[in-house]
Amino acid sequence: MIEAVGLTKRYGAKTAVYNLSFQVRPGVVTGFLGPNGSGKSTTMRMILGLDRPTSGHVTIGGHPFRQLPNAPRQVGALLDAKAVHGGRSARSHLLSLAQLAGIPAQRVDEVLGVVGLQDVAKRRSKGFSLGMGQRLGIAAALLGDPQVLLFDEPVNGLDPEGILWVRNLMKKLASEGRTVFVSSHLMSEMALTAEHLIVIGRGQLLADMSVTDFISANSADFARVRTPQTEPAQREKLTTTLTEAGGQVLSEPDGALRVTGLPLPRISDLAHDAGVRLWELSPHQASLEEAYMRMTQGAVDYRSTDDRLAHLQAPLQPGQPGYGMPPQQPTAPEVSQQGWYAPPPPGQNPYAGAPQAPAQSPYATPQPSDTTKDAR
Amino acid sequence: MTAPTHHHAPAPHAYVSPIPVRRAHLGDALASEWTKIRSVRSTMWTLGVMILLMLGIGLGVAAIASASEAPMGDESALGFGFFGMLPASICVITLGVLTIASEYGTGMIRTTLTACPSRARVLTAKAIVFFLLVFTVTTVFAALVAVAQVAIVDTASEPTGAEWLRATVGAGAYLAMLGLLSLALGTLIRHSAGAITVMIGLLLLPLVAALFMFSAALRSVQEALFTYAIPSQMIALYSERPPFGDNGPAGWEPLLIMAGVTAAALAGAYALLNSRDV
Numbered sequence: 001m002i003e004a005v006g007l008t009k010r011y012g013a014k015t016a017v018y019n020l021s022f023q024v025r026p027g028v029v030t031g032f033l034g035p036n037g038s039g040k041s042t043t044m045r046m047i048l049g050l051d052r053p054t055s056g057h058v059t060i061g062g063h064p065f066r067q068l069p070n071a072p073r074q075v076g077a078l079l080d081a082k083a084v085h086g087g088r089s090a091r092s093h094l095l096s097l098a099q100l101a102g103i104p105a106q107r108v109d110e111v112l113g114v115v116g117l118q119d120v121a122k123r124r125s126k127g128f129s130l131g132m133g134q135r136l137g138i139a140a141a142l143l144g145d146p147q148v149l150l151f152d153e154p155v156n157g158l159d160p161e162g163i164l165w166v167r168n169l170m171k172k173l174a175s176e177g178r179t180v181f182v183s184s185h186l187m188s189e190m191a192l193t194a195e196h197l198i199v200i201g202r203g204q205l206l207a208d209m210s211v212t213d214f215i216s217a218n219s220a221d222f223a224r225v226r227t228p229q230t231e232p233a234q235r236e237k238l239t240t241t242l243t244e245a246g247g248q249v250l251s252e253p254d255g256a257l258r259v260t261g262l263p264l265p266r267i268s269d270l271a272h273d274a275g276v277r278l279w280e281l282s283p284h285q286a287s288l289e290e291a292y293m294r295m296t297q298g299a300v301d302y303r304s305t306d307d308r309l310a311h312l313q314a315p316l317q318p319g320q321p322g323y324g325m326p327p328q329q330p331t332a333p334e335v336s337q338q339g340w341y342a343p344p345p346p347g348q349n350p351y352a353g354a355p356q357a358p359a360q361s362p363y364a365t366p367q368p369s370d371t372t373k374d375a376r
Numbered sequence: 377m378t379a380p381t382h383h384h385a386p387a388p389h390a391y392v393s394p395i396p397v398r399r400a401h402l403g404d405a406l407a408s409e410w411t412k413i414r415s416v417r418s419t420m421w422t423l424g425v426m427i428l429l430m431l432g433i434g435l436g437v438a439a440i441a442s443a444s445e446a447p448m449g450d451e452s453a454l455g456f457g458f459f460g461m462l463p464a465s466i467c468v469i470t471l472g473v474l475t476i477a478s479e480y481g482t483g484m485i486r487t488t489l490t491a492c493p494s495r496a497r498v499l500t501a502k503a504i505v506f507f508l509l510v511f512t513v514t515t516v517f518a519a520l521v522a523v524a525q526v527a528i529v530d531t532a533s534e535p536t537g538a539e540w541l542r543a544t545v546g547a548g549a550y551l552a553m554l555g556l557l558s559l560a561l562g563t564l565i566r567h568s569a570g571a572i573t574v575m576i577g578l579l580l581l582p583l584v585a586a587l588f589m590f591s592a593a594l595r596s597v598q599e600a601l602f603t604y605a606i607p608s609q610m611i612a613l614y615s616e617r618p619p620f621g622d623n624g625p626a627g628w629e630p631l632l633i634m635a636g637v638t639a640a641a642l643a644g645a646y647a648l649l650n651s652r653d654v
Binding site: 045049050051052065066067068069070071073077079080082083084085087088089092093095096097099100101102103104107140143144145146147176178 | 391401405408415417486494653
């Protein structure tokens with residue numbers, strides 16, 4: 001069990017982590033998400049007593065890390081796969097850590113086997129690939145067979161087989177009753193590995209909830225509608241009809257329409273009434289990745305320090321094809337085809353809180369307010 | 377914040393490792409540091425080069441002195457050990473700095489301090505292992521060189537027992553102490569190249585600066601620099617009387633001065649290592 005209370009870290013004028021409170025419970029894999037520079041690594045370093053919090057505190061099993069009676073036997077961590085002396089062999093590296101922690105030397109060969117590095121144990125780690133480095137780091141974390149495990153970006157540089165292995169390893173470790181806290185940028189990977197999520201943005205807590213709750217609270221489901229490409233007039237007609245009926249319509253580059261705020265049957269009825277033939281009418285559910293992008297985009301609202309990035313977010317000019325057009329615009333603005341799209345500027349998110357959307361609509365976006373409340 | 381929205385039932389049993397748990401102590405840290413220092417090539421390289429310099433220069437100087445057949449009066453041949461000690465000190469400085477600064481350079485220090493949250497224990501273990509290793513190696517080779525020099529240069533007088541002790545154990549202890557000062561400085565500066573540069577500057581610059589102090593107004597500064605520069609103190613270690621002028625350290629005093637400086641630097645290193653973020 002890791003417990004942070006009011007954790008704050010300032011470096012000079014820069015606030016890396018601000019008033020962060022959360023708990024990481026044993027028995028499940030807890031994902032730790034946040035954009036680059038959001039304070040994930042700083043938080044992990046504070047958990048491990050490497051950095052001193054400016055205010056607040058964080059404990060593991062009730063004790064600050066540096067006061068734990070047998071710290072390396074209770075907590076294992078992978079912070080940075082490259083944090084090894086490149087001139088030392090994998091075995092010597094692990095042996096020195098085992099000796100430091102009072103762990104029997106035979107445990108070194110066990111963990112080398114667990115991570116699959118037994119054949120290169122005598123090689124200097126300088127020649128290791130990033131994936132091998134990650135395995136070595138995971139081996140170091142497992143040395144003490146600890147109850148609490150922290151992994152910072154453990155699947156970085158791993159091949160698909162390695163990613164699958166890490167995923168199963170995390171789940172297995174958690175199922176044994178351990179506390180497993182994993183940070184990652186790979187949202188799809190987190191969706192498969194983690195059960196619980198802690199999301200931070202700009203050093204502040206954005207969400208602390210299960211993965212399924214997180215997706216449903218932050219998803220942006222939509223319907224993709226395609227009209228015959230040969231008749232562009234039909235597309236415009238349908239756009240006008242759907243907009244008048246209260247839907248929001250965005251245009252995708254290949255001519256399809258992205259509709260939110262209207263259920264699928266209603267779109268079909270409206271098209272029928274307008275005499276527009278449909279080539280495609282399909283539901284699309286947001287991935288964790290999309291939910292995460294929406295969530296962390298909201299972090300802009302919570303910024304505590306001045307934002308030097310603000311000038312980079314140029315406001316969209318009217319008439320310019322883009323994502324943030326007013327929903328009432330009859331001609332559908334364009335969005336990119338992929339699910340991974342540039343988030344809208346703050347306050348202009350056409351998916352957020354469509355007031356006309358009927359409450360029972362399967363595409364109605366739930367108000368993200370319940371998650372933001374959580375952050376306070 | 378409010379309580380998290382989703383509560384998981386805690387696992388029925390917290391995980392308990394089958395590996396017996398025992399408290400780690402300084403002995404474990406010493407074993408770990410010994411593994412670390414012997415498993416990197418920089419240790420072998422710096423110590424290997426140091427041995428070559430001590431042997432090569434020590435024997436070379438003795439051979440030249442023997443060939444010149446110049447009378448040496450009541451001086452013993454042990455004083456020639458200084459010429460090997462000066463270049464050897466650069467190797468010791470490098471190794472001392474690298475012992476800790478390489479951990480900062482690679483990020484290994486975070487892994488180390490995660491495996492042992494007691495930072496003082498880590499630094500103590502590093503200091504002890506480093507000191508004993510350098511002291512042993514330099515004493516052994518200083519003794520070898522001293523024996524050879526006394527045997528080769530037959531115009532010099534026979535050294536006394538105290539002189540033998542200072543030329544072997546004293547020289548080894550002085551170099552190891554200088555290395556320990558480098559280790560403390562490496563802890564404070566946390567950067568290999570930076571700390572090595574500072575240490576080599578500390579070793580050589582006072583003497584170089586003093587060489588060019590022609591002005592009479594700076595005479596006292598020049599004298600102090602000449603007397604207390606590290607190379608001068610190494611020479612003083614081999615001599616009963618102050619080698620430059622009437623004042624200044626001689627005999628075992630240079631070692632005490634170096635020990636004092638090192639103790640102060642180590643105290644600073646402990647304090648900063650304990651309070652600083654890594």
